[in-house]
Amino acid sequence: MSKLLIKCMAVLTMDGEGEIIRNGEIAVQDNEISHVGPAGSTPEDFVPDRVLDCPRMMAMPGLINCHTHAAMTLLRGYADDLPLMQWLKEKIWPLEEHLTPDDIYRGTLLCCAEMIRGGTTTFADMYDAMGRVAQAVDESGMRAVLSRGMIGFGPKADRAFSESVEFIKEWHGGAGGRVTAMFGPHAPYTCPPEYLKRVIEAAKELGVGIHIHLAETLDEIKEINERYGKSPVALMEEVGLFELPVLAAHCVHLDDNDIEIMARRRVGIAHNPQSNMKLASGVAPVSRLLEAGAVVGLGTDGAASNNNLDMLEEIRAAALLQKVHTGDSRALPAYTALLMATAEGARVLGMEDTIGRIKPGLRADIILLDMHKPHLYPLFDLYAHVVYAAASSDVDTVIIDGRVVMENRRILTLDEDAVLEEAQRTAESLVSRKEAKVNG
Amino acid sequence: MSKLLIKCMAVLTMDGEGEIIRNGEIAVQDNEISHVGPAGSTPEDFVPDRVLDCPRMMAMPGLINCHTHAAMTLLRGYADDLPLMQWLKEKIWPLEEHLTPDDIYRGTLLCCAEMIRGGTTTFADMYDAMGRVAQAVDESGMRAVLSRGMIGFGPKADRAFSESVEFIKEWHGGAGGRVTAMFGPHAPYTCPPEYLKRVIEAAKELGVGIHIHLAETLDEIKEINERYGKSPVALMEEVGLFELPVLAAHCVHLDDNDIEIMARRRVGIAHNPQSNMKLASGVAPVSRLLEAGAVVGLGTDGAASNNNLDMLEEIRAAALLQKVHTGDSRALPAYTALLMATAEGARVLGMEDTIGRIKPGLRADIILLDMHKPHLYPLFDLYAHVVYAAASSDVDTVIIDGRVVMENRRILTLDEDAVLEEAQRTAESLVSRKEAKVNG
Numbered sequence: 001m002s003k004l005l006i007k008c009m010a011v012l013t014m015d016g017e018g019e020i021i022r023n024g025e026i027a028v029q030d031n032e033i034s035h036v037g038p039a040g041s042t043p044e045d046f047v048p049d050r051v052l053d054c055p056r057m058m059a060m061p062g063l064i065n066c067h068t069h070a071a072m073t074l075l076r077g078y079a080d081d082l083p084l085m086q087w088l089k090e091k092i093w094p095l096e097e098h099l100t101p102d103d104i105y106r107g108t109l110l111c112c113a114e115m116i117r118g119g120t121t122t123f124a125d126m127y128d129a130m131g132r133v134a135q136a137v138d139e140s141g142m143r144a145v146l147s148r149g150m151i152g153f154g155p156k157a158d159r160a161f162s163e164s165v166e167f168i169k170e171w172h173g174g175a176g177g178r179v180t181a182m183f184g185p186h187a188p189y190t191c192p193p194e195y196l197k198r199v200i201e202a203a204k205e206l207g208v209g210i211h212i213h214l215a216e217t218l219d220e221i222k223e224i225n226e227r228y229g230k231s232p233v234a235l236m237e238e239v240g241l242f243e244l245p246v247l248a249a250h251c252v253h254l255d256d257n258d259i260e261i262m263a264r265r266r267v268g269i270a271h272n273p274q275s276n277m278k279l280a281s282g283v284a285p286v287s288r289l290l291e292a293g294a295v296v297g298l299g300t301d302g303a304a305s306n307n308n309l310d311m312l313e314e315i316r317a318a319a320l321l322q323k324v325h326t327g328d329s330r331a332l333p334a335y336t337a338l339l340m341a342t343a344e345g346a347r348v349l350g351m352e353d354t355i356g357r358i359k360p361g362l363r364a365d366i367i368l369l370d371m372h373k374p375h376l377y378p379l380f381d382l383y384a385h386v387v388y389a390a391a392s393s394d395v396d397t398v399i400i401d402g403r404v405v406m407e408n409r410r411i412l413t414l415d416e417d418a419v420l421e422e423a424q425r426t427a428e429s430l431v432s433r434k435e436a437k438v439n440g
Numbered sequence: 441m442s443k444l445l446i447k448c449m450a451v452l453t454m455d456g457e458g459e460i461i462r463n464g465e466i467a468v469q470d471n472e473i474s475h476v477g478p479a480g481s482t483p484e485d486f487v488p489d490r491v492l493d494c495p496r497m498m499a500m501p502g503l504i505n506c507h508t509h510a511a512m513t514l515l516r517g518y519a520d521d522l523p524l525m526q527w528l529k530e531k532i533w534p535l536e537e538h539l540t541p542d543d544i545y546r547g548t549l550l551c552c553a554e555m556i557r558g559g560t561t562t563f564a565d566m567y568d569a570m571g572r573v574a575q576a577v578d579e580s581g582m583r584a585v586l587s588r589g590m591i592g593f594g595p596k597a598d599r600a601f602s603e604s605v606e607f608i609k610e611w612h613g614g615a616g617g618r619v620t621a622m623f624g625p626h627a628p629y630t631c632p633p634e635y636l637k638r639v640i641e642a643a644k645e646l647g648v649g650i651h652i653h654l655a656e657t658l659d660e661i662k663e664i665n666e667r668y669g670k671s672p673v674a675l676m677e678e679v680g681l682f683e684l685p686v687l688a689a690h691c692v693h694l695d696d697n698d699i700e701i702m703a704r705r706r707v708g709i710a711h712n713p714q715s716n717m718k719l720a721s722g723v724a725p726v727s728r729l730l731e732a733g734a735v736v737g738l739g740t741d742g743a744a745s746n747n748n749l750d751m752l753e754e755i756r757a758a759a760l761l762q763k764v765h766t767g768d769s770r771a772l773p774a775y776t777a778l779l780m781a782t783a784e785g786a787r788v789l790g791m792e793d794t795i796g797r798i799k800p801g802l803r804a805d806i807i808l809l810d811m812h813k814p815h816l817y818p819l820f821d822l823y824a825h826v827v828y829a830a831a832s833s834d835v836d837t838v839i840i841d842g843r844v845v846m847e848n849r850r851i852l853t854l855d856e857d858a859v860l861e862e863a864q865r866t867a868e869s870l871v872s873r874k875e876a877k878v879n880g
Contacts, residue, residue: 077820081773114814277760280769307828308815320717329720333521374554378867380517388747393833427818
């Protein structure tokens with residue numbers, strides 16, 4: 001049994017606004033938070049094996065990235081500033097065609113290294129070769145919700161289904177409970193209702209949730225409306241998707257009825273402000289969703305459309321974008337924005353009893369931010385500092401499931417130099433394989 | 441005579457798109473760039489006193505922050521998420537009332553420390569007690585364009601004018617040429633035409649430019665229209681402001697005629713996307729301005745409405761915001777966005793023959809970014825990496841006017857710990873002075 005005691009200048013528990021413990025301490029037993037309170041409040045019978053004494057650091061829950069495509073870090077900066085369909089058809093898809101499971105493993109390791117450095121402790125991923133993704137997650141020490149992306153028509157639809165089932169059976173609850181699996185039907189416009197119904201049945205049988213892209217672009221709204229005479233959200237409601245725990249990425253274009261459905265059905269929404277901005281998809285109605293009582297978290301989307309996996313940046317972008325979009329500087333205030341990356345992010349993933357707050361009984365996913373930086377002085381409002389001023393490089397220490405995964409900005413679980421070098425080699429090889437095919 | 445040779449993995453000269461020198465070197469003699477080219481191309485008679493051999497770093501021009509209020513870093517996080525006028529009237533102005541010249545000096549030092557760490561080498565400031573601001577700039581080693589903010593009505597209007605003249609006479613060309621002075625009439629709605637005309641005459645006499653806030657909010661547009669029957673830009677044109685070199689901050693709300701005037705008059709525009717988002721002021725029509733041939737740079741505005749002075753973040757926000765605002769993912773592509781923070785920023789300040797590019801004959805304001813980070817792998821497009829993925833903490837080394845001001849992320853010109861501690865003490869004292877007045 002391991003016992004870790006963390007002492008720091010402040011703890012943002014994210015378990016209620018204003019729940020800030022100045023000069024606080026957190027006791028961690030094995031993978032669980034056993035106590036949090038002011039200095040000296042830890043029960044005397046808790047004799048720590050190790051004390052992290054960090055008087056200049058602030059503790060908060062690890063950040064939760066609700067939507068990404070980890071291996072796409074390999075495509076970062078490969079193509080930018082193009083219209084979405086041209087970007088996908090001419091650049092991204094032709095390159096992705098050549099990705100091997102090994103490439104995906106290496107890309108995911110790169111992604112994990114970057115996310116750990118930025119204080120992300122949990123991420124929800126949709127991609128391919130998910131066994132290899134899970135392996136990278138396991139090695140990195142991270143927590144993840146993984147789904148095999150499925151296109152529901154064409155010759156690969158059945159294989160996507162059977163591989164998903166196989167992956168879920170093998171990995172759901174794996175990596176010591178750090179990996180959760182979901183089905184990953186890609187989107188309403190790539191998965192016809194019949195296919196979705198098959199997925200829904202299987203998800204009910206296997207007791208897992210569903211990760212899907214939903215209402216991302218106006219093109220999607222138009223296409224689904226033309227084909228089915230209703231919005232993508234209404235179609236998903238009709239198909240029965242929302243009878244299950246659902247993680248819906250984007251939700252940019254929603255009408256009032258859609259918002260009512262999302263809130264009533266407690267659909268987990270992953271808002272991806274920077275990707276939506278970069279691809280010019282639009283601005284999700286986050287303030288209206290929150291008013292309606294919907295559950296909204298944050299995601300970075302893949303690094304090819306962001307181009308990093310920096311959750312502190314994403315929190316800031318979400319808050320600033322919603323203010324300018326609504327014309328109201330009170331929209332998405334600091335605490336609410338920070339909730340989306342912590343406690344509410346956990347709810348989006350159906351993990352609110354496991355992660356997202358610093359509270360006894362929850363898993364010990366904790367990050368420590370070094371506050372002794374010019375851009376964090378003077379110290380007035382800690383929520384405002386994290387949301388409007390902090391940078392991912394302020395994250396000094398990362399604890400996931402009770403294990404110190406990064407300390408003093410050194411990742412302890414991965415050989416970072418090797419990860420970077422292999423990622424570079426893999427990306428170069430990928431491009432040359434694609435070009436060989438184009439030219440051959 | 442000092443001679444410095446910088447060797448690095450790449451040089452982004454910002455002197456033309458694609459002007460990237462892989463495996464490059466830059467020779468710096470005293471405060472000037474004397475040569476830039478591929479490895480080994482420096483003339484043999486250049487015998488360096490010092491070589492910075494940085495195989496994992498990329499060199500580019502120092503970033504130019506075209507609009508800020510340096511001392512307002514002391515108010516960072518003091519009040520957020522409020523409507524603009526309530527924020528100003530209830531929070532910011534009552535606190536600013538108590539600022540002493542010493543406070544302003546300490547706040548500016550904090551600002552300089554943060555800006556140097558983020559790769560900013562030049563900033564344009566408008567505030568009060570500018571002699572003390574200039575002193576902080578001088579000590580930090582930075583380059584700055586400084587203006588004493590002037591409110592053109594009320595009992596302080598004359599003092600603002602005479603102090604401005606005094607400051608300009610003392611500091612224009614000061615700190616070894618690193619300080620340039622301007623007049624700083626605050627805005628069209630705080631400076632009546634008669635006052636502005638007086639400022640214009642004096643600026644012509646003294647041979648300096650003018651820094652002003654312009655067309656920031658819809659309230660301003662409404663007020664000026666009601667009072668003068670025209671837009672703020674049209675009013676400034678009529679008053680004769682644009683006969684001088686002008687640095688106009690914000691320019692959020694412009695009609696077609698305004699855009700035509702701004703472009704024809706070559707007015708330097710400081711776009712402040714994050715401040716405009718946070719205060720819900722609106723989105724400046726940057727793409728349309730650039731199409732019209734206007735000169736547009738970037739600024740952070742003060743840290744009270746941002747809440748940091750991170751120019752890499754500002755570049756990213758500008759690019760992403762313009763894409764989602766125009767609905768076109770091609771808007772403000774990476775190179776154009778980066779130009780705004782370098783070569784075009786220099787043009788905005790009327791300093792295009794001095795700074796903003798890495799080119800022989802220009803001042804040596806150079807930053808080195810450490811590219812050996814997970815979020816910068818793999819290396820495809822360097823412009824895209826800087827604009828969409830890089831972080832201020834990637835800036836390893838900062839050279840201003842030929843002097844190494846930061847190296848290996850250690851600031852060499854300031855005692856950073858002392859600056860932070862004094863800023864904290866000053867901010868706390870400021871708040872207690874304000875509260876003493878409120879309660880007394």
